[in-house]
Amino acid sequence: MHSMSEPVVFENVTKIFWGSKRVVRALDNASFKIPSKTVAGLLGPNGSGKTTSFKLVMGFLKPSSGKVSVFGVDPWVRGESVRRRIGYLPEKPVYPDVPVYRYLRYVAKVRNASEEDVSRIVRLVGLSGYVWMNTRGLSRGYLQRLGLAQALIGDPELLLLDEPTANLDPLSRREILELIKDLKKELGITIVIATHILPELQEVVDYLLYINRGRVVESGMLEELATRYYVDAYYYIEVEExxxxxxxxxVEDYVRGVEIRDKSLVVRINAAFKEELLRVLSLPEYSIGIRRVEMLTSELGELYEKLSGSSR
Ligand SMILES: Nc1ncnc2c1ncn2[C@@H]1O[C@H](COP(=O)(O)OP(=O)(O)OP(=O)(O)O)[C@@H](O)[C@H]1O
Ligand SMILES: [Mg+2]
Known part of the structure; x- marks a missing residue:
């Protein structure tokens, strides 16, 4: 059973690669759903099945058994129609060796996007000075930007990013991260990011899916997992005094730290004690001056360690 509202649903999906010497179970009875309109982090050690999952979503691979649904249909059967709605940054992209603008114009044609869209996206990803260069001439970082550009053309509803900040220098990573933050604000887009760079992911992610050896170890909203695994969380509180x-x-023992700012506080607590924190904040003597309470982030690194510990 699944609802149409989740753009990606895997039900007991197994993907086996039959080599001449070795049989690999890249996915092993994996079931999960990516909630609509979230930024989902796909986490797991090398070789755990992240890239394979993306290829299954795209309909490039056929599951050995189980069921993959994307926008409610089987991408292996209806690949073309599904892929029109997805932007995909592959792990190892291959581009035709033509000038950047020619390649992007071709992508725009396939995806019914306009020339203006192409120019806008070229500026967005910082490729402006490179449109006349052949793709072969691009450095790795600029190839990565090209990968992002082609993924963004045609207003995808679902964005699959396989290591989007790989190969980028520190400033470029920042730019790409801010770009993902902006995309997140756009209505109706679901973004799935596979990455090993947790501090970056922490800034954008709402939902986590952790896989190991092709098996789903854990999935859930970040806040829910942080609570379940007793990970620290940061709360931002706007308050008069x-x-x-x-x-x-x-004086509360679940409070790990308090940082006072001008008209706000950042409180670090063990996420499992969120209700306790909210109870204190609702006491009449404090609640009057409070204007906003928001969870900033959880310690994703700490959560990752706990998740990988539980899957050993
Ligand atoms: N075409 C293929 N033929 C044979 N084995 C494959 C193929 N594609 C993937 N595999 C194997 O499937 C397993 C999962 O690979 P996958 O690329 O999905 O991992 P990943 O989680 O993306 O890893 P990484 O973090 O290193 O990118 C690995 O053992 C990999 O070697
Ligand atoms: Mg991979």
Whole structure:
């Protein structure tokens, strides 16, 4: 059973690669759903089945058994119609050796996008100075930008990014990360990111899927997993008198740290004690001055360690 609202649904999916010497179970009875309109992080050690999952979503691979549904249909059977709605940044892209603009114009034609869209996206990913260069001449970082550009053309509803910040220098990574943050604000887009760079993912992710050796170890909203695994979380609280609230909070033993800013506090707590924190905040003497409470992030690195510990 699955609802149409999740863009990606895997039901008991197994993918076996039959080599001449070795049989690899890249996915092993994997079931999961990517919730609509979230940024989902696909995590797992090398060789755990992340790229294979993307290829199954794209309909490039046929599952050995089980069922893959993308927008409610089987991408292996209806690949063309499914792929029109997906932007995919592959792990190891291969481009025809033509000038960048010619390649992107070709992509735009296939995906019913306009010349203006191409120019806008070229600027967005920082490829402007490179449109006349043959793809062969691009450095790895610029190839990565080209990969992002072709994925973004045609307003995809689902964006699959296989290591989007790989090969980028620190400033470029920042730019791409900010770009993903902007995309996140766009209505109706679901983004799945496979990456090993947790501090970056932490800034954008809502939902996590952790796989190991082709098996789904854990999945859920970040906040829910942080709570379940007793990971620290940071809460941002906008408040009239931050000092007064801070002195009340520091006596709670689940509070790991309090940072006072101008008219706000950042409180680090064990995520499992969120309700306790909210209870204190709702007390009349504090609640009056509070204007906003928001979870900033959880410690994704800490969560990852716990998840990989539980799958050994
Ligand atoms: N075409 C193929 N033929 C044979 N084995 C394959 C093929 N594609 C993937 N595999 C194997 O399937 C397993 C999962 O690979 P996959 O590329 O999905 O992992 P990954 O999670 O993306 O890893 P990484 O983090 O290193 O990118 C690996 O053992 C890999 O060697
Ligand atoms: Mg991979």
């Amino acid at each position: 931050p000092r007064k609230l801070a002195s009340r909070l520091v």
